[in-house]
Amino acid sequence: MVKREFRLPDVGEGLTEAEVVAWRVAPGDVVAVNDVLVEVETAKAAVELPSPFAGTVAALLVEPGRTVPVGTPIVAVETAEAGDAGDGAAATLTGEAGPDGRIATLVGYGPRPGAAARRPRRGGAPAPAPVPDAPRSAAGTQHGGFAAVGVQQSHHAALPEPAPATVPLAKPPVRKLARDLGIDLRTVDGSGPGGVITRDDVRTAATPTAETGTRREPVRGVRRATAAAVVASAFTAPHVTEFLAVDVTATMALRDRLRATREYADVPLSPLAFVAKAVCLALRRTAVLNARWDEPAGEIVFHDRVRLGIAAATPRGLLVPTIRDADTLSLRELAGALDDLATTARAGRTTPADLTGGTFTITNVGVFGVDSGTPILNPGEAAILAVGAIKEAPWVVDGALAVRTVCQLALSFDHRLVDGEQGSRFLADVGAVLTDPGLALTW
Known part of the structure; x- marks a missing residue:
């Protein structure tokens, strides 16, 4: 042997x-x-x-x-x-x-x-x-x-x-419990057959920690990578954030009509799909937001295609998987890609290759009931769009107060390569398409 x-x-x-x-x-x-x-x-x-x-x-x-x-x-x-x-x-x-x-x-x-x-x-x-x-x-x-x-x-x-x-002898569920509680299994004596560590052993070991009112957890994996990325981004790219409240009543009505058709019957058509489509259309008109700043070369690098990153909260932490060539996809294809992306991320099957190379990111904070925020750029990208909760709110229509479906958008961009005029025009374009989806036919 x-x-x-x-x-x-x-x-x-x-x-x-x-x-x-x-x-x-x-x-x-x-x-x-x-x-x-x-x-x-x-x-x-x-x-x-x-x-x-x-x-x-x-x-x-x-x-x-x-x-x-x-x-x-x-x-x-x-x-x-x-x-x-x-x-x-x-x-x-x-x-x-x-x-x-x-x-x-x-x-x-x-x-x-x-x-x-x-x-x-x-x-x-x-x-x-x-x-x-x-x-x-x-x-x-x-x-x-x-x-x-x-x-x-x-x-x-x-x-x-x-x-x-x-x-240490312990089954995978017990090891996971120990990681969640911040317990080092090497410090735990197993009470099971042959010295196997049980759940009760881990909980007992966690009791002294709980009594102090604190718990320590090693910084590793996705959390460590996220921390390094946001620190590097925040202290490298000068961020500017702009906000826009949008009346998305017409878009939500279009969504309801499409979901009733045969073509979209089997597609999970989320509001995020409409935002993604609006972003891709707006990037055609203001291409600098689909670019990156190359400091060593002293150049702005423009991307021919949109590789759309979608910030996703997963059991492993914050991940940003991407949709390749998102600007070439129809609304139906974008909806399917977003559903596949979310399913894969939640299951922990996102590959390293799918987590790199993004050119623009969308973060949907609205799913948590949040109206808005100031998102930090994904390193190497020029801009990121935060989408707030979609809900009914008072809105002035033709001089009269009405109840409309409203959403808050927040765009952060790298002021080294994106001027205020360019960022504002892009955000306004996204809002315009979400307000009147028919504009997409004219662009």
Whole structure:
């Protein structure tokens, strides 16, 4: 038997670390190629990592809740003799070198030999210097996407081998409860059979914390990424926020008529779909709001297409998944895309690729009953639109007071590239289309 270590792979988008959320296996379990070993969480998404080889789990080297750099050994698996990784694995296992020496992954190939080492993280230690290629086993692999394959050892200096960690015995629901309560399972004595930690054990451990009136929770994953992004945005881009109250009575009436038609019978036609369509139309008329400020180059970069970000509150925190080429979609297609986006985000299946590259963002604070706010720009974007609650309110119509359906809009924009006139014209255009949807036919 040969013991192989599976190292934390780069799950994409240049991420340098991940948190081990929950193990799907335990020491002694027999695994096949592509069996899920562990769930990890990065700053962008939660990902399940499958095994790149078959064998028996020998040891779990990283405890749940711990954040480790890419390349860290996280699990050891005993396999058959070298060259016999399981049925069919020897010929097709990711991690084998291609014709040009690069390492195969499930989404292509890793870097070419001699490629530059990974940049150091801010405030962290520098990346290991490249070392000459050396013979490696089939376990030394490189990852470029979502496959669970090890990091190619021939391109990076070997990391120190940590001593196998003692993983607290607890089922996934108990581990989640501990995370929610801010309890370190390593400090809890298990009362279950064989020392297994139970829910009652976790609640008992949480009692002293509750008695102090405070609770501490590590800042990690999406929360840490969100905090870094909004701080960078707030102190880099000079924000300007403008507000507009809009009479959306005609748009809501149009929504009701469309929902009664055969074409829209199976489409969840939300008010947000009309806002998204109005935004895409207005961006055609004021293209600078679909641009970004490139400080190093001293340029304004205009985007040909609208990649529309939708801020979504999920169990993992605030995410901004995007709709590609939103400006090319019909109202019906936008409605379907918004529903798919929300469903995927709530289920925690949004991929890192879908969380990057946005060019304009909408945040719908109205779903929480909030009228308005001052949204902070998504880094790299020129503007963000906050949509408030849609509700009945007194409104002056033809000189007389009437009850209308009203919504508040708030537009924040980067004043480095968007002037007040441009931001005002864009916001007015969005409001005009929502007030009179028929204008869309004239633009």
